[in-house]
Amino acid sequence: MADADHDPPRPAIVIHGGAGTLTRAMFTPERARAYHEGLRAALHAGTRVLIDGGSALDAVTAAVVALEDDPLFNAGRGAVFTADGRHELDAAIMDGASGRAGAVAGVTRVRHPVLAARTVMTRTDHVMIIGDAADRLAQAHGLECVDPSWFSTPARREQLEAARRAGGGATLDHDGPAAGENRRNHGGDSAGDNKFGTVGAVALDAAGHLAAATSTGGMTNKLPGRVGDSPLIGAGCYADDATLAASATGHGERFIEAVACHRAAAAIEFKGQSLAEATAEVIFRRLPLDRGRGGLIAIDRAGHIAMPFNTEGMYRGWQRVDGTAWTAIFDDDLCGEL
Ligand code: ASP
Numbered sequence: 001m002a003d004a005d006h007d008p009p010r011p012a013i014v015i016h017g018g019a020g021t022l023t024r025a026m027f028t029p030e031r032a033r034a035y036h037e038g039l040r041a042a043l044h045a046g047t048r049v050l051i052d053g054g055s056a057l058d059a060v061t062a063a064v065v066a067l068e069d070d071p072l073f074n075a076g077r078g079a080v081f082t083a084d085g086r087h088e089l090d091a092a093i094m095d096g097a098s099g100r101a102g103a104v105a106g107v108t109r110v111r112h113p114v115l116a117a118r119t120v121m122t123r124t125d126h127v128m129i130i131g132d133a134a135d136r137l138a139q140a141h142g143l144e145c146v147d148p149s150w151f152s153t154p155a156r157r158e159q160l161e162a163a164r165r166a167g168g169g170a171t172l173d174h175d176g177p178a179a180g181e182n183r184r185n186h187g188g189d190s191a192g193d194n195k196f197g198t199v200g201a202v203a204l205d206a207a208g209h210l211a212a213a214t215s216t217g218g219m220t221n222k223l224p225g226r227v228g229d230s231p232l233i234g235a236g237c238y239a240d241d242a243t244l245a246a247s248a249t250g251h252g253e254r255f256i257e258a259v260a261c262h263r264a265a266a267a268i269e270f271k272g273q274s275l276a277e278a279t280a281e282v283i284f285r286r287l288p289l290d291r292g293r294g295g296l297i298a299i300d301r302a303g304h305i306a307m308p309f310n311t312e313g314m315y316r317g318w319q320r321v322d323g324t325a326w327t328a329i330f331d332d333d334l335c336g337e338l
Contacts, residue, residue: 009208010303013046013059014318015039017073018197019249019295020172022313022329032329035072035315039327042066043319046201050321056203056211056245057095057118064091064114064213067199071153073315075199076112079151079217081160082224083170087151089217090231091117096210096239103128103231109145110138114215117231119143127233151217163221170219170226172251172293197315198230200237200247202299206321210245210301212237212261219252228252234262241301243268244275249314250287250294258286261296268300275300283308 017039046063049055068076079087091113092103102121105128110116116138120129129137139145163171198216205211214237216230229236229252236252238261239245246261260282267278279298287294288310295309297316307316309331317327 007302009204009206009301010320011050011204011206012299012303012305012318012320013043013050013063013201013203014297014299014305014307015042015046015063015067015199015201015316016197016247016249016295016297016307017067017199017315018172019293019309019311019314020197021311022315024330027329035329036327038067038070038072039315039317040325041070042199042201043317043325043327046203047319047321047325050203050205053206055207056205056209057093059203059205060201060211060213061093061114061118063201063203064199064215065112067201068112068114068215073199074197074217075215077151078153078156080156080220080222081152082218082226083221084224085160086224087148087217088222088224088226089113089151089215090227091213091215092231092233092237093117093121093213094211094233094237094239094245095121096212096241096245097207099240101127101233101237103233103237104134104138105130105227105231106225107131107134107138108148109135111144111146111150114213115143117213117215128231130227156220159220170222172219198249200230200249200297202239202245202247202297204245204299204301204303208241208301210239210241210299212239212245212247214247229255229260232256234259236261238262238265240265244278244298244300246279246296246298248294248296250309250311251292254287254290254292255294257290258282258292260287261298264296264298275304275306279306280308283310
């Protein structure tokens with residue numbers, strides 16, 4: 001086992017693309033391949049930064065930007081719809097070295113919400129800016145802004161319609177009535193239409209620093225103005241060199257109440273648990289008590305990686321600078337193809 005105090009850091013990046021009802025029966029081989037390719041492209045974007053000696057902060061930014069541009073995932077382009085048929089995007093980023101964090105919530109125009117979150121962190125004295133003011137801040141700092149329709153995809157529109165027909169509240173984009181109805185409408189194989197997910201990345205760089213970033217469209221059919229766990233520091237995103245970097249995905253309200261990512265960090269700091277023990281306790285013991293479904297990815301300064309989830313699947317993967325890498329979707333995935 002690596003000893004963080006004596007061994008040189010083993011730089012690595014870990015990503016997720018959401019968790020939910022993901023079973024093999026819902027995927028054609030082509031669809032599964034598309035998701036693996038999307039994950040792999042994001043891993044490569046982050047790993048390139050680490051190979052060049054870049055920071056964990058730059059690596060998670062690069063990986064999340066790639067995932068925000070991929071319409072397969074519920075962040076940036078391909079974000080889910082609110083109940084009133086719009087997109088409200090949330091993102092956060094945290095630097096484990098300095099302890100600084102930045103976040104945006106309810107943005108509607110900035111193409112890459114994670115870059116807006118980073119702008120809040122580096123260019124203001126604040127941690128979170130919301131709504132139109134966050135879009136304007138991003139624009140003022142030269143970030144690309146787009147027409148809100150740029151985020152929309154037909155599959156997402158259909159997902160909203162399914163959630164409305166089901167008459168329930170907000171649903172995870174790849175879970176619940178919307179996903180179920182989509183499956184029925186597509187003869188049981190609509191993985192491409194509803195298997196999207198919040199995205200996140202955590203990384204360890206050669207200097208031994210950690211960083212985390214999370215970006216999302218939230219939950220399908222959410223009330224306008226609803227903010228989930230993703231942009232809340234400690235709930236859906238957290239980084240601290242002394243403990244871990246973590247990014248969560250799942251039913252945001254339950255992750256907020258559990259302060260999920262910080263809870264895992266606290267278990268390492270105060271209970272002396274390992275990364276694996278601390279993250280498993282949150283996902284398999286604390287969250288299920290409140291019917292909280294989802295997962296998280298995490299890394300510590302020794303380069304240990306944890307990716308626990310209590311759903312049927314979670315889009316996930318990791319890559320180290322030595323080239324070893326792995327991507328997976330299902331619970332029983334033993335080995336991804338890279
Ligand atoms: N956690 C996100 C939210 O509640 C949703 C997700 O992870 O898919 O906004």
